[in-house]
Amino acid sequence: MKYYLQLFIVLLLGANCTAQLPFHWLQKAREHYKNEDYKNSVIYFDSLSNAPNLFDMTFGLIMQHAIEDSLKAELLIEEYAKSSVSSKDQISPFYRILQIQDCQNKEELIAFKNELYETINLAAGKNYYSAQFNTIGFFELQNKLQFSSSETQDWIDKLSRQNINTVAPNNGISAVKNYLRFIYAQQRYELGLNTLDDIFNVPCNPTDQAFIDRFIFNKFPDFFPNKFEYQKGIIEQMENGTTKENYGTQLVANHITDKNLNWLKSIYRNKDDIKKNWYNQSQKDWKQFNPGADINAYIDSVGNKGTWKIIDVWGTWCKPCVKELPHFVQMQKAFKKLNANPIEFITLCNDEPEKVSRFMGKNKYDFPVMIIGRPQLNQLEVDKYPTTFLISPDNKFVRLPGENKAFFIKAYTMLDW
Secondary structure: OHHHHHHHHHHHHOOOOOOOHHHHHHHHHHHHHHOOOHHHHHHHHHHHHHOHHHHHHHHHHHHHHHHOOOHHHHHHHHHHHHOOOOOHHHHHHHHHHHHHHHOOOHHHHHHHHHHHHHHOOOOOEOOOHHHHHHHHHHHHHHHHHOOOHHHHHHHHHHHHHHHHHEOOOOHHHHHHHHHHHHHHHHHHHHOOOOOHHHHHOOOOOHHHHHHHOOOOHHHOOOOOOOHHHHHHHHHHOOOOOHHHHHHHHHHHHOOOOHHHHHHHHHOOOOHHHHHHHHHHHHOOOOEEOOOOHHHHHHHHHHOOOOOOEEEEEEOOOOHHHHHHHHHHHHHHHHHHHHOOOOOEEEEEEOOOHHHHHHHHHHHOOOOOEEEOOHHHHHHHOOOOOOEEEEEOOOOEEEEOOOOOHHHHHHHHHOOOO
16 A cells, blocks of 8 residues: 555646645654544545545545555445545445445345445535445345345445535546436336437447546446447347448447457458448547638638648747648658548648748748738637648548547548548
């Protein structure tokens, strides 16, 4: 446990945090924990609840260590659950999980079952830990007591309502809420209460998965499957046909990697059908590109209608922008050789015209560039540099991620596949 907390301190010291008082509380909590003075350790850990990120990260490590059978971590959590500190309600549900895991007596398990059922609070408020901990507790009890189908449905309905009512203070908790929605939909599907659409329409993308992996679900793989792999398994059991292809396309459109794209191509009977389905699924959440009349007029003057376009917002003063420009130029040249209708590369530069002219001449660039200012940046909702838009032939757009832009351009356009 000492190693985990030391690692945690190192990580936090590298973070953008200037408040010193929470670090003092953390140091005091560590000192008491090291000396097995759990009562005073709890008091200082409770003080961290005023610094939510610090509190969450600290107890995330402690809870993971407790699952790995650290007696000290378990004793700290037990002391926490029996205390009267203000953050007790956030930790108590986890203590119940540890008790259920260790319990083999049926009568005691039934008592835990009744207690957990009654304490699932439909107005979860700020206690966003409760939904995930109570769900883990439910699975542990279900595994040991063999719930009936009607009991399972009742529990899932109640847990779902709790999850809906749970406040999501950040993207990580939103990701957990979405993942739990998937888990509940999965349980209903296996009870014959949900359709395939109910399983596949729950949002949970790779970014969400990265958040989820920081929580403790991966310590319970039998209860909490990887969403992508679970859905992929369902698809692979389907007979070859349109339904299989459509669900596969929908799944991969939210989890774009080379491996997943190759798997998708393998399930299609007719390779000519994949492009249409891919465009429909991958672009279903894209919106019309509306950068304003002046930028639209410029794009129309230098580009062709009905083609894929890369619109890059940059500045000569922006080192990441300058660094990636040669890659766009080389990529466009490669596409011109391989495709009859190449992607067009058009740029919008927030800079002084003279500087841009010198920069273009020095680097022998000849791609289109329009000088823009604050009004156009606001219209485009640009909040970082570089910002790159991929525009489809029917003028829908997606903002490309900061890394692997070339990969996503090739994937979305299906050019050079």
